[in-house]
Amino acid sequence: MAGNMAPGPDSLSPRAKLAVTAGRTAAAISRAAGRGSGSVIGGRVALRVDPDLLSRLAGHLEVVLVSATNGKTTTTRLIAEALRAGGKVVSNALGANMPAGITSALSGGFDARFGVIEVDEKYLVSVAEDVRPKAIALLNLSRDQLDRAAETRMMAENWREGLAGTDAVVVANADDPLVAWAASSCPTVVWVAAGQMWKDDAWSCPSCGGVLQRPGDDWFCEECGFRRPMPTWALSGDYVLDPNGTAWPIRLQLPGRANKANAASSAAVAAVLGVQPEVALERMYSVAAVAGRYDVVSHLGRDLRLLLAKNPAGWLETFSLIDGPPAPVILSVNARGADGTDTSWLWDVDYTRLAGHPIFVLGDRKLDLAVRLEVAGLDFRVCEDLGEAVRSAPAGRIEVIANYTAFQDLRRQVGN
Known part of the structure; x- marks a missing residue:
C-alpha cells in the first residue's frame, strides 16, 4: 500500500516551524510544573503563533476522524492499532480532542502515514475542514454535559449541514437515528449496524419531529418516511459481518457489547483505508486498556x-x-x-x-x-x-x- 510522502518538519514555513517549537516549549514547561501532559497548552500556543498550523500538519496524512458522545477514545485507539498494519500512525491517544490537543498530537507525526484523531462533537465540522479526512467515524449521539453542550438534535443538525459536502467516506452507525440523519446528507456513507442500547434521546424523528417506531432492531418514522439505512457492515454477537457477508470473529481484551460495537465500526473504517478485517481485528486484540479505562x-x-x-x-x-x-x-x-x-x-x-x-x-x-x-x-x-x-x-x-x-x-x- 503506497502512502503519501511525509514532508518532515523542514518542509514547513518559518512561521509554522516557530509555532511547533513554541508549542513544544510550552508543553515541556507545563509538564515540568506538574500541570499535566502539556498537550492542550502546547497546542494553544502553537495555534496562536500560526492559526493554520493544524491544516499544515495534516497535509501529508491520511486522516481518520472519530466523533461521538461515547466511545471516541476507545474507537480511536482500535482504529489506530488496525491501521498500523499499513504504516506509522499519529494519534491523540489520551483524548485531548479539541483543536489545541489535536494540533499538539499531529506536531509529532511528521513521519506518519495515518492520523487517527478523536474529535469533540462540537468541533468535528471545523476540524474536518482543516484536515480534509479520508474517513469520518460517527458512532452515537446522546445527552452529555447539559450546561454547555448543544441539545442532541442541534448537534446532529450541525453535523448534517457541516459535513454535507465532505469528500470523506463517512462510517456511521445505522442504529442511531440522530447519527443516521446527520450522515444521510454526506455523499459517501458506509452504514454499520453497531446497535444502540440507550434510546431515550432518539424517540422522535430528527427529520420531522414525529414519533419513531421501533419494531425489533429496526426504526422508522411513519410521518415522513425517514428510516434506518440498510447496513453493509454489522455486529452480530461475537462477529463482524463485512459487505460480502463474511463473519469475522471479534477477540478483544476490552469487555462488553459496546466495545464489540466499537470494533465493528473500527473494522469498517480500516477497510476504507485498505486494511482487511481479519488483519484489523487481530491487531485490535492487543488493546488491553485505554487511558486507564478497564485497568x-x-x-x-x-x-x-x-x-x-x-x-x-x-x-x-x-x-x-x-x-x-x-x-x-x-x-x-x-x-x-x-x-x-x-x-x-x-x-x-x-x-x-x-x-x-x-x-x-x-x-x-x-x-x-x-x-x-x-x-x-x-x-x-x-x-x-x-x-x-x-x-x-x-x-x-x-x-x-x-x-x-x-x-x-x-x-x-x-x-x-
Missing part, C-alpha cells in the same frame, strides 16, 4: 477495576459489564468544568441495576448521587475518600465507576 489495579491490598462513565448512555453500558456475584461497587461523581456542572443527568440513570451490590459513594457531588440512590431504594454508604471505601468493601474485586475528572482523581490515587 485492574491493586490498591490497599484489593483489586479495583477502573471504569469510566460520563453520561446516562455511558452508565447504562458500564452497568452491563458488572455481572456474576454482586461485586462491591464504588461510584464517584464530580461536576467540574470538564464534566459539566449540571448533575441533573443523574436522574436519567437507572441505578436500580446495581440492586444487591454493596455500593460506596465518593466524589465532589457524592451527596447529589446519594439522594439519587436513596430515591432508587438502594443501600449505600457515603465515604470521605477512596481508602475508606476500599477498606469498607466486602471481599471480591471492586468495580469503580467514575465520571471524567473523578476518574482522573482516582487514577492518581492508585498510581495508574
Whole structure:
C-alpha cells in the first residue's frame, strides 16, 4: 500500500516551524510544573503563533476522524492499532480532542502515514475542514454535559449541514437515528449496524419531529418516511459481518457489547483505508486498556477495576459489564468544568441495576448521587475518600465507576 510522502518538519514555513517549537516549549514547561501532559497548552500556543498550523500538519496524512458522545477514545485507539498494519500512525491517544490537543498530537507525526484523531462533537465540522479526512467515524449521539453542550438534535443538525459536502467516506452507525440523519446528507456513507442500547434521546424523528417506531432492531418514522439505512457492515454477537457477508470473529481484551460495537465500526473504517478485517481485528486484540479505562489495579491490598462513565448512555453500558456475584461497587461523581456542572443527568440513570451490590459513594457531588440512590431504594454508604471505601468493601474485586475528572482523581490515587 503506497502512502503519501511525509514532508518532515523542514518542509514547513518559518512561521509554522516557530509555532511547533513554541508549542513544544510550552508543553515541556507545563509538564515540568506538574500541570499535566502539556498537550492542550502546547497546542494553544502553537495555534496562536500560526492559526493554520493544524491544516499544515495534516497535509501529508491520511486522516481518520472519530466523533461521538461515547466511545471516541476507545474507537480511536482500535482504529489506530488496525491501521498500523499499513504504516506509522499519529494519534491523540489520551483524548485531548479539541483543536489545541489535536494540533499538539499531529506536531509529532511528521513521519506518519495515518492520523487517527478523536474529535469533540462540537468541533468535528471545523476540524474536518482543516484536515480534509479520508474517513469520518460517527458512532452515537446522546445527552452529555447539559450546561454547555448543544441539545442532541442541534448537534446532529450541525453535523448534517457541516459535513454535507465532505469528500470523506463517512462510517456511521445505522442504529442511531440522530447519527443516521446527520450522515444521510454526506455523499459517501458506509452504514454499520453497531446497535444502540440507550434510546431515550432518539424517540422522535430528527427529520420531522414525529414519533419513531421501533419494531425489533429496526426504526422508522411513519410521518415522513425517514428510516434506518440498510447496513453493509454489522455486529452480530461475537462477529463482524463485512459487505460480502463474511463473519469475522471479534477477540478483544476490552469487555462488553459496546466495545464489540466499537470494533465493528473500527473494522469498517480500516477497510476504507485498505486494511482487511481479519488483519484489523487481530491487531485490535492487543488493546488491553485505554487511558486507564478497564485497568485492574491493586490498591490497599484489593483489586479495583477502573471504569469510566460520563453520561446516562455511558452508565447504562458500564452497568452491563458488572455481572456474576454482586461485586462491591464504588461510584464517584464530580461536576467540574470538564464534566459539566449540571448533575441533573443523574436522574436519567437507572441505578436500580446495581440492586444487591454493596455500593460506596465518593466524589465532589457524592451527596447529589446519594439522594439519587436513596430515591432508587438502594443501600449505600457515603465515604470521605477512596481508602475508606476500599477498606469498607466486602471481599471480591471492586468495580469503580467514575465520571471524567473523578476518574482522573482516582487514577492518581492508585498510581495508574
